[in-house]
Amino acid sequence: xxxxxxxxxxxxxxxxxxxxxxxxxxxxxxxxxxxxxxxxxxxxxxxxxxxxxxxxxxxxxxxxxxxxxxxxxxxxxxxxxxxxxxxxxxxxxxxxxxxxxxxxxxxxxxxxxxxxxxxxxxxxxxxxxxxxxxxxxxxxxxxxxxxxxxxxxxxxxxxxxxxxxxxxxxxxxxxxxxxxxxxxxxxxxxxxxxxxxxxxxxxxxxxxxxxxxxxxxxxxxxxxxxxxxxxxxxxxxxxxxxxxxxxxxxxxxxxxxxxxxxxxxxxxxxxxxxxxxxxxxxxxxxxxxxxxxxxxxxxxxxxxxxx
Amino acid sequence: xxxxxxxxxxxxxxxxxxxxxxxxxxxxxxxxxxxxxxxxxxxxxxxxxxxxxxxxxxxxxxxxxxxxxxxxxxxxxxxxxxxxxxxxxxxxxxxxxxxxxxxxxxxxxxxxxxxxxxxxxxxxxxxxxxxxxxxxxxxxxxxxxxxxxxxxxxxxxxxxxxxxxxxxxxxxxxxxxxxxxxxxxxxxxxxxxxxxxxxxxxxxxxxxxxxxxxxxxxxxxxxxxx
Numbered sequence: 387x388x389x390x391x392x393x394x395x396x397x398x399x400x401x402x403x404x405x406x407x408x409x410x411x412x413x414x415x416x417x418x419x420x421x422x423x424x425x426x427x428x429x430x431x432x433x434x435x436x437x438x439x440x441x442x443x444x445x446x447x448x449x450x451x452x453x454x455x456x457x458x459x460x461x462x463x464x465x466x467x468x469x470x471x472x473x474x475x476x477x478x479x480x481x482x483x484x485x486x487x488x489x490x491x492x493x494x495x496x497x498x499x500x501x502x503x504x505x506x507x508x509x510x511x512x513x514x515x516x517x518x519x520x521x522x523x524x525x526x527x528x529x530x531x532x533x534x535x536x537x538x539x540x541x542x543x544x545x546x547x548x549x550x551x552x553x554x555x556x557x558x559x560x561x562x563x564x565x566x567x568x569x570x571x572x573x574x575x576x577x578x579x580x581x582x583x584x585x586x587x588x589x590x591x592x593x594x595x596x597x598x599x600x601x602x603x604x605x606x607x608x609x610x611x612x613x614x615x616x617x618x619x620x621x622x623x624x625x626x627x628x629x630x631x632x633x634x635x636x637x638x639x640x641x642x643x644x645x646x647x648x649x650x651x652x653x654x655x656x657x658x659x660x661x662x663x664x665x666x667x668x669x670x671x672x673x674x675x676x677x678x679x680x681x682x683x684x685x686x687x688x689x690x691x692x693x
Numbered sequence: 694x695x696x697x698x699x700x701x702x703x704x705x706x707x708x709x710x711x712x713x714x715x716x717x718x719x720x721x722x723x724x725x726x727x728x729x730x731x732x733x734x735x736x737x738x739x740x741x742x743x744x745x746x747x748x749x750x751x752x753x754x755x756x757x758x759x760x761x762x763x764x765x766x767x768x769x770x771x772x773x774x775x776x777x778x779x780x781x782x783x784x785x786x787x788x789x790x791x792x793x794x795x796x797x798x799x800x801x802x803x804x805x806x807x808x809x810x811x812x813x814x815x816x817x818x819x820x821x822x823x824x825x826x827x828x829x830x831x832x833x834x835x836x837x838x839x840x841x842x843x844x845x846x847x848x849x850x851x852x853x854x855x856x857x858x859x860x861x862x863x864x865x866x867x868x869x870x871x872x873x874x875x876x877x878x879x880x881x882x883x884x885x886x887x888x889x890x891x892x893x894x895x896x897x898x899x900x901x902x903x904x905x906x907x908x909x910x911x912x913x914x915x916x917x918x919x
Contacts, residue, residue, distance in 0.1 A: 468847070472894060494854045497846050497864050508847065515851035516894045531894055550855030555876050561888070562852050569891050577855060624856035624863030 390542035391488040392460050393432040395692045396665070397573060397602040402658060403665030404686050405462065405575075405604065406430035406677055408454075410445035416453060422674035423459055429681040431689060432489055434575070434667065437464040440623075441501025448482045455486050462546060463487050466495025471511035472520070472531050479521065483540055491546040491575065492517045496624060514547065515569050521545050522570025545570050549603075550577040551588035552627040560591040563601070573602040575667045578619070580608075581627045582656055589660055598662025605657045608669045609650035609676055613637060647676055647683070654684040694723040694814060695787045696821045697730055697807035702741050705783060708804050709742070712780035713753040717742070717806065718794075720786035721761040727821055730785030730807050732759040738785065738806065763790030769797040776801055829899030829906065835887065836871075837878040842895070844871035850892040852876075 389395040396403040406426050408419050423433060433454060437447040451461035463482050465475060479490065494514040498506045512520065512531075520531050525543045528536045547566045551559055563574060579585045585605070592598055610616045610628075613636060620628040632649065639645035650668075657663045666686075670677050681687050709715055717739045725731030735757040743755045758775060762768045763786035776782055781802040784791045787809040794803040811823035826843045832850070833840055842848045846864045853872035856863025860873045879885045897903060 494847055494849065496856065499864050510847045510849070511897065512894050513847065513849040513851050514854070515849075515891055519891055520894070548855060553853065553855045553857050554859060554870070555853070555857075555873055558852070558876055558888075561885075565851065565889065565891060568889075625854075625858060 388542060390544040391432065392692065393462065393489050394544040394572070396431045396690070397604075399692065401690050401692075402686060403602070403604060404430050404681055404689065405432045405434055405665065405667045406674070407434045407436065407667065407669040407671065408450065408674070409436045409439055409671050410447065410450045412442065412444050414445060416445055416450060419450065420453065420457065423454060423457060425675065426677040426681075427459060428689065429678045429687055430668070432460040432462050434462045434464055434491060434669075437466045437493075437495065438469060438501070440496050441468065441498045441503070443502055448478055448487070451482060451487050452485055460489070461487055462489035462491050464491045464493060465517070466493050467510055467512045467514060467517050468495030468498065469509055471509050475512065475517060476520065476524065476530055479524070483543065488541070489544045489546060490521060491548065492521060493548045500624070515565060518545060518547055518566060518571055519569040544572055546573045546575060547571040548577070549574045550625045551579075551585050552577050552581060553625045556584075556588070559588060560595055560597065563592060563597055564595055567597060567601045571601055573604060573664075575604045576606045577625055578606045578608040578669060579653060579657070580632055581629050582653065584627065586660060589662055593662050598664075602664040603662055604665040604667045605663050606667050606669055607650050607653050607657070607680075608671070609673060609680060610636060610646040611643060611673045612646075613642070647680060650680050651683045654680070654686070658684075694726055694812070695789070696727045696810045696813050696823075697724045697787050698810055699729050699734060699738065699785065699807055700805070702738075702745065705738070705806055706742065706745055709781060709783060712802070714778065714780045715742070715753065715755050716776060716779040716782045717755060717757045718763070718776075718782050718784050718786070719757070719759040720763040720784070720790050721759050722764075724785060724787060724807060727815070730787075732757075735759060735785055738783070760786075764793045766793065766797050769794055773798055826900070828895075828897070829903075830896060835892070836875050837882070837884075839871055839875050839878065841871045841875065844869070844874075850895060852888055
C-alpha cells in the first residue's frame with residue numbers, strides 16, 4: 387500500500403521516526419509557533435498539533451495545520467472527541483483532508499474541568515475508540531457513521547491514536563492498545579515516558595500479544611525544563627508518572643536544564659533499544675527550541691530523506 | 694431516587710422577595726428520603742426564612758405543607774385548595790414536581806426551592822452518588838451492572854481513558870473510575886472478553902439529545918384522564 391504521508395513512509399520503511407509537537411497559542415497570532423516549526427523542520431518527520439490541550443481554548447489544530455501545509459511541513463492533526471459531536475468531527479476531518487492533511491491522531495481529550503472553560507459541556511458523543519473506527523470506515527468503506535456514503539472516496543489517511551502505559555488498570559493497557567488496533571489504529575503515540583521500567587513492562591506484554599507488529603509504537607518523550615515543570619506534571623497532569631528519583635537527579639545537577647536535556651536524550655537512546663518501539667514523539671512544550679539538540683544528541687540526525 | 698439539594702437561603706429569599714404570603718411545600722417521596730425537601734426540611738426552611746424576614750423587617754407569613762408526590766396530579770389535586778391563599782409556593786420537590794405543580798395549578802406561582810441533582814442512591818449515610826442519566830438505552834448488561842454512560846466522566850463505552858490512575862477518575866480522587874470497576878468485575882467473573890469488541894457509537898436519540906421525550910403506553914392510556 388502506498389504511504390499516505392511522510393510519517394507513514396518513515397515508519398513503514400522501518401526508519402526510527404521522530405515527530406515534534408506544536409501547541410497553538412491562546413491567540414490568533416501563531417508567529418512564534420511558525421518559528422518553532424521552521425526551526426525544527428530538519429529534525430522531525432511530522433508535527434503533532436494539539437487540539438485545545440488540557441481543555442484550554444487555543445487556535446484550532448486544523449487552522450494551524452493549514453499554515454504548516456503552506457510552509458511545506460507535515461502536520462498530524464490531533465482531534466479529540468471532547469468538544470465536537472460526530473457531525474462536527476467528521477466535517478472537520480473532511481475539511482482538513484481537503485487541504486492535504488493525511489495524519490490524524492484520534493483521542494479522547496482531557497476533561498473540560500482542567501481547562502479555562504470549566505463550565506463548558508463535555509461533548510463525548512463518541513469515544514476515542516469509536517472515532518478511530520469512524521475515520522477508518524470513512525476512509526476504507528466510504529461511509530459516514532450514520533451509514534450514508536461519502537460523495538467521493540477519501541485519499542489514504544494515516545490513523546493514529548494514543549496509549550498510556552502509565553494509566554490503570556496497568557494489566558489492561560496492552561489489551562486496550564489491541565482494541566485500538568482492531569478499531570483501525572496504524573500508529574500510536576504514548577504518554578510522556580519518565581518511568582522507563584514501567585514502559586518496558588508494558589512493552590513486554592505488547593510484544594507478547596504481537597501488537598508491535600500490527601501498529602507503529604512511537605514513544606512520547608518530554609524534556610524536563612525545571613523542577614517546577616516536573617512537579618506540575620507529577621501532580622497536575624492526568625495519567626502521568628514522574629518518578630521522584632528523576633526529580634532528585636535534576637535537583638542535584640549544576641545545570642538543571644542541561645540535565646533535563648540529557649535525560650531526554652538518554653530516554654530516546656534507551657527507547658531505541660527496545661524491540662517494538664518504532665520512533666519517538668518529542669513533546670517539548672514551551673521549550674521547542676531544544677528539539678534539534680535533543681534529536682541530534684540522540685543520534686537521529688540527519689533525518690532520512692524519503693522521496 | 695431523585696436526589697436534590699436545597700438552594701441557599703439567600704437565593705430563596707431573593708426569589709421570594711415580591712411575595713408576602715408563602716407556602717414552603719415539601720414533597721413526601723425521593724427528596725424526603727434524601728433529606729433535602731421533605732416535611733422536616735420544609736419546616737426548617739420556613740423557620741429560617743421567617744427569621745430572616747424578621748431580621749430584615751419584612752412583613753409576611755410563611756407556612757408549610759407537604760404533598761406526598763408533587764409529580765402526580767392526583768396528589769396535587771388533593772392539596773390544591775389549601776394553596777389558594779398564598780402569593781407563592783416554594784416547592785421543595787425536584788424539578789419534575791415543580792413543573793407538575795405549575796401545570797396542575799396554573800394560577801399559582803410555584804418556585805423551586807431545590808437544585809435537582811441526579812438520579813442515584815445513598816452509598817452510605819449522608820453520601821449520595823449519581824448512577825443513571827436516563828439515556829433511554831440501558832447498557833448495564835454489557836458493563837456488569839456499572840453504568841459508564843453516567844459514571845465515566847467522559848461517558849466512554851470502550852474502556853478506560855488514559856486519565857484513570859489508582860482506580861480513580863482524572864477529574865477527582867473522589868470519583869471512582871467506572872471502567873476500572875467494570876474491569877475488576879470482569880476479571881473476577883472471568884469475563885474479560887466482554888471488553889474486546891468495539892462498541893459502536895451510541896444512539897443518543899433515545900436520550901434527551903433526541904429532543905424532549907414522551908412515553909405512551911396504549912395499554913394503560915385513558916383519554917382525557919389527568
